[in-house]
Amino acid sequence: MPGIGGRFSTVIKSKVSKMLDKAEDPAETLDYSYQKQLESLQNVKKGIADVVTSKKRLQMQSDKLEQSVVKLDTQARQALAAGQEDLARQALERKQGLQAELQGLDTQVTQLEEQQAKLTDSEKKLRSKIEAFRTKKEVIKAQYSAAEAQVRISEAATGVGEEMADVGLAMQRAVDKTENMKARADAVSELEAAGTFEDLTQLGEGGDDIDRQLRELTTGSQVDDEMAKMRAELGTGSADAPQIEEGKA
Amino acid sequence: MIVRISTEGQFEVEDSSVDKLNELDNRCVEAVEGGDEAAFHATYDEMLELVRSHGKELEDDDLHESALILPPPDLTFEEAGEQFTGEGLIPD
Numbered sequence: 001m002p003g004i005g006g007r008f009s010t011v012i013k014s015k016v017s018k019m020l021d022k023a024e025d026p027a028e029t030l031d032y033s034y035q036k037q038l039e040s041l042q043n044v045k046k047g048i049a050d051v052v053t054s055k056k057r058l059q060m061q062s063d064k065l066e067q068s069v070v071k072l073d074t075q076a077r078q079a080l081a082a083g084q085e086d087l088a089r090q091a092l093e094r095k096q097g098l099q100a101e102l103q104g105l106d107t108q109v110t111q112l113e114e115q116q117a118k119l120t121d122s123e124k125k126l127r128s129k130i131e132a133f134r135t136k137k138e139v140i141k142a143q144y145s146a147a148e149a150q151v152r153i154s155e156a157a158t159g160v161g162e163e164m165a166d167v168g169l170a171m172q173r174a175v176d177k178t179e180n181m182k183a184r185a186d187a188v189s190e191l192e193a194a195g196t197f198e199d200l201t202q203l204g205e206g207g208d209d210i211d212r213q214l215r216e217l218t219t220g221s222q223v224d225d226e227m228a229k230m231r232a233e234l235g236t237g238s239a240d241a242p243q244i245e246e247g248k249a
Numbered sequence: 250m251i252v253r254i255s256t257e258g259q260f261e262v263e264d265s266s267v268d269k270l271n272e273l274d275n276r277c278v279e280a281v282e283g284g285d286e287a288a289f290h291a292t293y294d295e296m297l298e299l300v301r302s303h304g305k306e307l308e309d310d311d312l313h314e315s316a317l318i319l320p321p322p323d324l325t326f327e328e329a330g331e332q333f334t335g336e337g338l339i340p341d
Binding site: 118124128129131133158159160162166170173 | 253255256258308309310311312313314315318321323
């Protein structure tokens with residue numbers, strides 16, 4: 001059978017037959033494959049723990065970004081109150097960029113939660129199959145002749161092997177997704193670290209790569225709206241202020 | 250026939266559904282070859298749904314091997330290009 005169906009089951013079958021070739025008597029093979037199955041189950045558990053760790057890390061990053069958003073908002077307000085229109089605008093642009101990233105991050109954390117639930121299900125299924133194999137192996141040991149036992153072991157081991165390969169595939173896909181998320185989250189962290197608005201004078205110079213990237217993520221009108229809102233709250237009234245700072249832009 | 254949906258589970262599907270599966274399989278190949286991503290996803294989803302709705306899920310402790318293994322439901326169009334070629338998953 002071509003396609004994934006073919007390749008997938010051929011791999012499992014060849015692994016099983018290799019294992020059978022090595023063993024001299026079926027009872028030994030049975031115990032050996034059961035041991036291997038238990039080891040694989042441990043790996044699945046470890047894999048799930050890794051997904052959980054990644055999720056926690058992303059959540060922490062998300063919390064940090066949230067704090068930065070609040071900080072930028074406060075700083076924009078302070079800048080505006082001090083008549084530093086340009087700085088306020090830059091802070092708000094950064095804030096909007098971070099907010100967009102934050103949204104993406106939160107979506108990813110949710111996806112990771114779904115992955116985790118699915119893997120936990122898979123682990124449960126695999127555990128049931130291994131348990132069924134354990135029962136079956138005792139029956140095979142007790143009831144069948146060596147030649148017949150070989151066939152039955154092969155069948156049962158292939159069934160478990162297929163499940164294991166499938167959990168492996170699910171795990172691999174989850175890990176790949178997690179890696180993508182981690183890379184993205186790291187990039188956001190770097191942006192956030194470089195643009196945390198610690199130093200107002202440094203920001204005044206603007207125009208660096210991060211500024212540009214963040215600005216691309218925002219629309220000017222959203223920033224204008226926020227500026228107007230802040231101005232209203234601060235009671236500075238009309239929009240004459242921009243002209244004062246225009247020379248610096 | 251036992252069909253596995255990768256990363257999801259195994260289903261016992263009536264042999265009468267196999268022709269329909271094969272037809273959908275061929276349409277998936279057509280969509281992939283024609284570069285039609287939307288058509289591929291629609292057809293592949295139909296294929297998965299056929300297995301889920303017409304198939305009976307195997308018990309967790311069932312040790313049977315699958316006759317056909319379908320790729321994971323979250324298959325990307327790019328990955329589909331590696332699976333749905335020639336005769337597709339089911340030989341004609």
